[in-house]
Amino acid sequence: xxxxGRIISKGKAQEEALATSQPISFYGGVDPxxxxxxxxxxxxxxxxxxxxxxxxxxxxxSTVGSYTLYRLKKNxxxxxxxxxxxxxxxxxxxxxxxxxxxxxxxxxxxxxxGDLIRIENDVVTLIKK
Amino acid sequence: xxxxxLTEKEEKxxxxxxxxAVRKSMEILVALGDIYGAEQLIxxxxxxxxxxxxxxxxxxxLEFLNELAKDGKVKVLTTLNPAGMDxxxxxxxxxxxxxxxxxxxxxxxxxxxxxxxSCTCTPYxxxxxxxxxxxxxxxxxxxxxxxxxxxxxxxxxxxxPSALAAAIVGKTPCYGxxxxxxxxxxxxxxVNTRLAKFSDWGALGYSVGKKAENKIPYITGIKDxxxxxxxxxxxxxxxxxxxxxxxMEGITPGAEKHQPPxxxxxxxxxDIREAYENINDExxxxxxxxxxxxxxxxxxxxxxxxxxxGRKVSLNTEFWVxxxxxxxxxxxxxxxxxxxxxxGGKFACDTxxxxxxxxxxxxxVATTSAKGCYYSRQNKMLTKMGSLEECVDAAVTGKWS
Numbered sequence: 001x002x003x004x005g006r007i008i009s010k011g012k013a014q015e016e017a018l019a020t021s022q023p024i025s026f027y028g029g030v031d032p033x034x035x036x037x038x039x040x041x042x043x044x045x046x047x048x049x050x051x052x053x054x055x056x057x058x059x060x061x062s063t064v065g066s067y068t069l070y071r072l073k074k075n076x077x078x079x080x081x082x083x084x085x086x087x088x089x090x091x092x093x094x095x096x097x098x099x100x101x102x103x104x105x106x107x108x109x110x111x112x113x114g115d116l117i118r119i120e121n122d123v124v125t126l127i128k129k
Numbered sequence: 130x131x132x133x134x135l136t137e138k139e140e141k142x143x144x145x146x147x148x149x150a151v152r153k154s155m156e157i158l159v160a161l162g163d164i165y166g167a168e169q170l171i172x173x174x175x176x177x178x179x180x181x182x183x184x185x186x187x188x189x190x191l192e193f194l195n196e197l198a199k200d201g202k203v204k205v206l207t208t209l210n211p212a213g214m215d216x217x218x219x220x221x222x223x224x225x226x227x228x229x230x231x232x233x234x235x236x237x238x239x240x241x242x243x244x245x246x247s248c249t250c251t252p253y254x255x256x257x258x259x260x261x262x263x264x265x266x267x268x269x270x271x272x273x274x275x276x277x278x279x280x281x282x283x284x285x286x287x288x289x290p291s292a293l294a295a296a297i298v299g300k301t302p303c304y305g306x307x308x309x310x311x312x313x314x315x316x317x318x319x320v321n322t323r324l325a326k327f328s329d330w331g332a333l334g335y336s337v338g339k340k341a342e343n344k345i346p347y348i349t350g351i352k353d354x355x356x357x358x359x360x361x362x363x364x365x366x367x368x369x370x371x372x373x374x375x376x377m378e379g380i381t382p383g384a385e386k387h388q389p390p391x392x393x394x395x396x397x398x399x400d401i402r403e404a405y406e407n408i409n410d411e412x413x414x415x416x417x418x419x420x421x422x423x424x425x426x427x428x429x430x431x432x433x434x435x436x437x438x439g440r441k442v443s444l445n446t447e448f449w450v451x452x453x454x455x456x457x458x459x460x461x462x463x464x465x466x467x468x469x470x471x472x473g474g475k476f477a478c479d480t481x482x483x484x485x486x487x488x489x490x491x492x493x494v495a496t497t498s499a500k501g502c503y504y505s506r507q508n509k510m511l512t513k514m515g516s517l518e519e520c521v522d523a524a525v526t527g528k529w530s
Contacts, residue, residue: 074192
């Protein structure tokens with residue numbers, strides 16, 4: 001299945017999806033060293049975003065989150081790509097400065113954890129698990 | 130695919146003709162412009178950059194700044210938010226060598242880019258003062274709210290990297306609060322209570338912020354306000370929920386251009402009481418007192434000196450006056466510094482209770498600031514908010530009474 005979105009940060013990636021229906025706050029919500037989601041009560045709590053195509057509706061929380069994404073990237077713990085329903089500034093700026101491919105305006109309800117995803121600029125190709 | 134209109138020169142900046150920092154900055158600005166449907170970039174008069182504390186940036190943030198600083202230079206007046214420590218007097222404030230070394234590297238990167246190492250959340254008090262209606266790109270929520278509301282300049286609430294990008298390009302995407310159509314008030318807040326002491330402004334900000342969540346309040350019923358009171362209100366109202374813009378009838382500019390919105394709420398005595406109840410914890414022993422969130426003006430420092438004169442800060446309590454180095458220099462000349470330090474108080478210039486690495490150092494804090502309480506809770510402290518007199522008493526006795 002091919003889904004067309006909007007490029008936030010250009011690039012290519014092909015990896016397994018890690019999907020959630022809940023917004024993510026990178027600052028305080030994700031450990032910048034390990035990539036583990038640490039926000040209490042979050043659907044993904046305890047999961048690692050590292051090397052995954054991280055699929056979530058939108059970002060939330062402090063603007064310092066942009067730097068958290070950058071720290072993840074430098075620590076080798078970043079997601080391989082990001083897909084949002086609606087990208088906001090914290091994630092957008094974080095993806096750009098970290099050079100993580102990021103696409104939004106995608107119907108993320110079609111994507112489940114474990115699906116294989118290819119991002120190629122604004123085109124998202126989905127192979128169901 | 131780019132939706133926003135770019136001039137030929139801007140296209141070249143985006144393609145890298147002016148180097149790495151300009152290209153990266155343009156990528157950030159264009160992406161934000163496209164997300165928010167901006168039609169073009171507009172010139173900004175000044176920039177305030179947040180994201181300065183090494184505590185928040187980490188090594189990766191430092192690396193990002195160093196990469197930008199290789200060939201990045203700011204094109205407009207750019208001032209800096211507080212850092213994680215007093216840049217001169219950090220040892221006395223209990224900051225570690227390791228932290229200081231990293232924090233200084235962060236500061237060096239900003240300085241290399243041509244940014245003024247002002248390290249204050251009150252840039253409007255130290256020479257970065259926009260005019261009414263001027264477009265600027267500021268980060269730091271209280272400063273953004275002050276610029277939009279008290280001065281009547283126009284800025285979105287930028288993050289650290291997007292403010293820096295605006296400084297390096299000299300422009301920002303024109304969307305949100307840069308457009309008059311998005312600056313109309315959408316909720317009428319009727320204040321039916323008397324504000325008796327300074328911290329009541331923080332309590333009012335709490336109440337208005339909660340009632341006007343993500344809205345632009347049009348506030349009536351306030352007879353008079355000092356700049357320091359507005360500064361405190363700005364920090365509180367945006368921390369607790371409103372957009373970084375409000376109008377206060379008869380007090381702030383632009384209010385006369387608007388009618389009170391139909392949708393209305395009131396703030397009564399009970400709301401102010403409730404704000405205190407929610408902000409304050411049950412705690413009697415106070416081991417940390419901090420005033421200056423936002424940073425103290427010279428007038429507030431004078432008030433602290435007046436109250437502390439001839440008294441001694443308790444041995445169990447640390448007392449900080451957080452301010453800009455600029456205000457401190459005035460305080461030195463006027464003798465306020467000597468009075469405060471002789472009493473055992475400490476100046477925390479260039480930094481503040483929201484960004485210094487304070488977690489685990491203190492159990493409970495007393496402050497005049499509603500915003501300060503919010504961030505202190507994140508640092509696992511119990512909080513008490515009160516007037517300057519109450520805070521100084523707590524510093525002297527080590528107790529909240």
